[in-house]
Amino acid sequence: MEQKDFAFGKINYLLIGISVIIIIIGFALMSGGGVPQDGVSFNPEIFSKRRIEFAPVITVIGFALTIVGILYNKKEKKRLE
Secondary structure (H helix, E strand, O other): OOOOOOOOHHHHHHHHHHHHHHHHHHHHHHHOOOOOOOOOOOHHHHHHHHHHHHHHHHHHHHHHHHHHHHHOOOOOOOOOO
């Protein structure tokens, strides 16, 4: 049987999958907090530390891990046949 050569290995797909989950978590942390029911159109919750500092850092870490997952190359010795 011939061995198929895939562009990515198992570790690459695992890293990319984990990074997608981290990115989704980052965007979920940025969302929420609609307009209050009392008719005021401004909600000061949009300036919370979670939305301004924590969530973007989590999202950038997810994007960086995606790049690592794409560029990761397992060092194997290839046999000549």
